[in-house]
Amino acid sequence: MTDVRAVTEDDFEDWQRALRTGFLREPVLTAEERAAGRRQFVPGRLLGAFDGGRCVATFRSFAQEVTAVGGAFVAADAVSNVTVSPTHRRRGLLTQMMGRDLAAARERGDVVATLIAAEYPIYGRYGFGPATWTREWTVEVTRSGLDPRWSGPAGGGRIDLVDGADVRKLGPDLHERVRRERPGMVSRGELWWETETGVVRFSSEWTEPFYAVYRAPSGEVEGLVSYETGGDWQGKQPCVTAEVNWLLAATPAAEDALWRFLCSIDWVTKVRSGRRGPGDLLPFLLPDPRAARITEHADWLWVRILDVAGALEARTYEGSGSVVLEVVDEAGFAAGRYRLEVSPQGSSCTPAGGAAPDLTLPVNQLAEVWLGDGSLARGAALGRVQEEREGAARKADALLRTSGRPWCPDVF
Template sequence: MSHSASDIDVRPITEGEFADWQRAMNTGFLRPPTLSPEILRARRRTFAPGRLLGAFDSGRCVATFRSFAQELTAVGGGTVPADAVSNVTVSATHRRRGLLTRMMARDLAAAKERGDVVATLIAAEYPIYGRYGFGPATTAAEWTVDVPRTGLDPRRAGPDDGGRVDLVDGEDVRKFGPELHERLRRAQPGAVSRDELWWQVATGAVRFNEPWTEPFHAVYRSAGGEVEGLVTYECDDTWGDAKQPLNTATVRGLIATTPAAERALWHFLCSIDWVARVKSGYRAPDDLLPHLLPDPRAARITSQADWLWVRLLDVVRALGARGYEGTGALVLDVVDPAGLTGGRYLLDASPQGASVEPTSRAADLTLEVGELATLWLGDDSAVRLAALGRVREERAGAAREADALLRTSRRPWCPDMF
């Protein structure tokens, strides 16, 4: 017999409770509950005291929540410390009892106390996290490329810019991948940091799941020999009538620090014998991919949705950390029902920097903290949100001025799932 919500204990788990917590997490995600000793041992590497929360009913874990330290790149290349939220589940037997609300409130309060500027997550379902002050801040799109329609010359031998594409192994990726990713994320708003464990899991050195399928890795080196791009992909084994190969290459991840590297790696994928389709993995919605092909219509969007969600924990530091291409001043009345960072703030910004401070001046825009998060990374439009009733314009023209200050030339993108 289950107890009332007030009898359910929500608290950080101990290391000895990790197996029970992991079983509850798998159950919530509709995965087989029991893990092999080897996989459980590997996953214990994610344990950090105080950062894994559980809800316990009669000693059994029925809800899970994990956060970890992360850095998020803001517009202009500045970074902010983030509280990355993951592994959020509530067992089907314990829904609608406020367990997620209790875990979220506890974690966000701790993040605020630590000095994190934002919290981040990838939302499995859209309606859940807005009520906690999160807003969708990036979008992801996946393309499927019909290789025979691309118009690429099947006889081409490789990049024509003096660079080269080479196959490498997971051990090689662990050596040069982190530095390459650092160069990318420092220039890409919405990108997040990766620790050593991320690279070990991505290359199979540490296995969180069975069975493990080893992918292929290819690297682009410039004419000067510098690593500028990396793609990890896998291929299926599909054949059609009359013994025609119809294989699909599915990209697990592609990062590039130059357009030349992007072009070379996409062209390489479309040149692999037997590959008739390429699935791009989740990319920025304004990715260059379609227009790197002679016929852009060979690439069609097969999935597009919100991706990274952001919750501002410190409006002053968040707005001060990003860059601005224009010059202007706005008074933002930020509504935060949780009381973490609400208030009225004067943003005075220019390409040389920005000052943000509390003010008693009349507001130009009124918006909830989740809507400000949506605007903070530069992806959405204040004019659009005002039309949807999610931003209130207190002074005529203020939403358009906000767009001129906050929107970016290229859309933000988060390459990672966490």
Template sequence: MTSRTDIDVRPITEAEFPDWQRALNTGFLMPPAVAAEQLEARRHLFVPGRSIGAFDGERCVATFRSFDQEVTAVGGALVPADAISNVTVSPTHRRRGLLTRMMAQDLAAAKERGDVLATLIAAEYPIYGRYGFGPATTMTEWTVDVPRAGLDARWAAPEDGGRIDLVDGEDVRKLGPELHERLRRAQPGAVSRAELWWQIRTGVLSTDGSPWTEPFYAVYRSAEGEVEGMVSYKADDRWGDAKQPLNTATVQWLLAVTPAAERALWSYLCSIDWVTTVKSGWRSPDDLLPHLLPDPRAARITTQADWLWVRILDVVRALEARTYEGSGSLVLEVEDRAGLSGGRWRLEAGADGASCTPTTESAHLVLDVAELAALWLGDESAVRLAALGRVREIRAGAARVADALLRTSRRPWCPDMF
């Protein structure tokens, strides 16, 4: 067995990208051989210095990639982040500290760049807490039994004077980025989308080398003609024994910046002839969908899980970037075993903004940086974390003060996988 110190962990060169890609496929249990067209397609994701590999001799045995991102804080500020993806360790090289070494390199570089956060979507729950990440948003998927939903079977168009139009990929690339920009500036937990995102989702580029099958795209326009919603969906072709249609429409993504747009798009999806089931895709856990139906029980939760994980790299900038539901002060003792963002801070928050400054005062709450990350977007409760033993109250009632300041009236949501 090769010793840990003999394995070289470093940013890869472009020439090493094919071997890195093979290791990535191996770690994700995909066929390891990478076709030339697949390799060429994935080169669009290569950024010099941001793809790390672990090499045992000449063979890549672990992978790690990061890229620039912005995360919307509570109140709408766009916070610079280090988005982490493509994390694998080959099964022959587990438990040798390779992920720890790759993570340490990447987070140190992100801190040096001035990123406030690091983010990721965790395939497995237990891994990332030890690196200071906390689950900051949750996602929910619903499966709608359309015949049970109680919607008017005669529905043909929005009742508010708006309209729904089917469009193609070129229209999506023209209209989608501006619509998403409006959504993400109002939605805590949303992340930026590069032009590459729209190209991949409309078939201009492929990252897996498979043939492109265009989904259906529909746009909602208000009575004034403004684009306020958009959905991408696909449908299967399934019929019952008595020639009864049993088709499922599966939402790939749905954006809506007004409740009217959301209502209209879900009504449209549930009114498509032959469709008896609608799968919602990744939605916020307090999404309007179930209660837009006359019978909310027709929307059954099929998946509910943690989604966006956050790692705070700069406590001051993170806490000063967001707004707060109330006013008050809190002294936080933040523990960070990696030494990137620990310390004691006084948070003063109010309607005019917040200040976060180092202090020598006695702490009101003691918590790990991962727990602060879980609280930062307003979804988690400090009282709940205290009951779980993951936040320690030094001053009685401090967890309730934290909840009064940090929690939000609507839950944060990240619409994206990355």
């Protein structure tokens, strides 16, 4: 009989091996990898399924904040490390672990749950919906139209190469500034910065990247980028690609300067942007935007709403109006009829009582539009949202959509 339970200290190495097995990685841990994993151990937040004393499924959650529209930080239950060993598939183990974790999150008062979905079809049945999307661009530097003689930012700003210690010192404050302005971004703890700079290593394949900082004319740090290079020369011509791990910019000037810097590095003929938002400035910073090809476009941050009123009241709205929503949630966490009334001055989301609904929608469809993206009208066209009043989906879209698109740069 398979037993789903919280993982103990004694279980943890077995849990780590099962995690590696589920992700098709060699099920052997180095001492360094075991120590890194210990940094993630929080009693009660790791679950496992055990059969005959062996761990055969894994699940981890941790405390997180997600930026809502308008800049409020919303308490989230971040779900990660979800695996089921190939010997124990299709036995409901994930369903048991997910149900237990979401119930605990709701009891704690978490407003939403979040995850990055490895496989698209799995998580909709647990109430999650894709709330942000990601794009990667590959820039052909020689076609971009950028001035090859560019030697630094104009107007007194500057770019300097720094090391990991500098990033750990400068990065957290910059990230806090940036995430307050961008719906969909998530909090980063000390462990994130230590992992991204090689202090903590979850893999023996770590390669030290380059880091560059942009400082405004005032001296204030407004941008950071981590990147690696790869490639060689062919026929006595350079063919080197700069691969961006992450790029943070608090201002358009910082963003422009860092991309120009990357495209100006000697021998670099291509720049791969890493995960960027679908509304990113990058292609339009180039004199020839066609030099930036989209090489990946995919769903990214998935959201599961646990507290409808808490989620909808946490964000801001650009217009005014009201809509009555009938939210369907088989797990029961978010089910109910709600009247949402909004204006640029504030909002309220209250039980609608006997009022007739304008829209009936599953909780995962509400998640898709919570951060200002997605479309209920599209959901209605696909048969996933039911209009109880003609035109209600477009009316709701007008209230929920935002002029900018949400973005989550992180994987967790």
